[in-house]
Amino acid sequence: MPINNVEHGMISSRARERMVRKQLVERGIIDPRVLTVMRSVLRHLFVDEALAGRAYSDMSLPIGEGQTISQPFIVARMTESLQLLGDEEVLEIGTGSGYQTSVLAGLCRKVYTIERHQKLAEKARRKLRNLNIHNVIYRTGDGTLGWPEPRLFDRILVTAGAPVVPENLIDQLAVDGFLLIPEGGAESQELVRLIKQKDGSIKREILELCRFVPLVGAKGWAEKE
Ligand code: SAM
DSSP, rough: OOOHHHHHHHHHHHHHHHIIIIIIIGOOOHHHHHHHHHHHHGGGGGGGGGGGTTSSSOOOOEEEEEEEEHHHHHHHHHHHHHOOOOOEEEEEEEEETTTTHHHHHSSSSEEEEEOOOHHHHHHHHHHHTTTTOOOOEESSSSSGGGGSSSEEEEEEEEEEEBOOOOOHHHHHHHEEEEEEEEEEOOOEEEEEEEEEETTOOOEEEEEEOOOOOBBBBBTTTTOOO
C-alpha cells in the first residue's frame, strides 16, 4: 500500500533527526544553528524521487549532468566553518541541487550563487522558489571568475574542487571574510579556509581532507573532452 504524505513526512523527519545525531553531532558538529537548519531542510526534495529513500544516508548522490549533492556531513562541516551569524552576504560557487544554498539561506542575509550547468541552475531556482526561499540571487556561468558585478562578500563557499584558489574570488572577499574551498588534485583535496586580514594579507588554514567533483572553468580545471 502506498504511504500517504503525513506518513512520509514523519518518516523523513525521523530520518533527518537520525542523520543529525549519527552523522553530524557524533562527528563533532556543534553549532546549534547549523544543526537546526540541517534538521529543517528536506534533503529528499533535492534528489530524484528514485533516490529519495537514500536522501538521509551518509553519502553524496547524483543530481544529473555528472554532478552530485554533497554528503550531509560535509555540507554541515563547511557551513559550520563559515561561522555565520545571520547578517552576512555569501557567495556560493556551485549551486548544484540547491541543497547547500538552502542551508546557507537559512543562516545568512543573502546568498549569491553561481552554477555552470544551466539545467541544474534552473532546477535549483525553481525548487527554492517553491520552498519559499527568497534571499538567493542566481547566476549561470563560470564561478571561477567570481560574481559578474563588482561586489565584496563576507563569506565565499566553493563546493567543487579547485587546482588552486582562483584570484578573482580572493579579490571579492571582504576584510575579515572567510573563503572556504576544496583545493588540490582532481581525486582528493584539502578543505582550505582563507581569512582576509585588515592589511589585505591572507591567513590560510587547512581544515580536513575531502573529495569533490572538479571546479571547471577559466581559473579551475579544463573541461574534459
Ligand atoms: N552544493 C551542491 C548541493 O548541495 O547540491 C553540490 C555542489 S556539486 C558537489 C558542485 C557543483 O559545482 C556542480 O553542480 C558543478 O556543476 C558546479 N561547478 C563546477 N565548476 C563550476 C564553476 N566554474 N562555476 C560554477 N559552478 C561550477
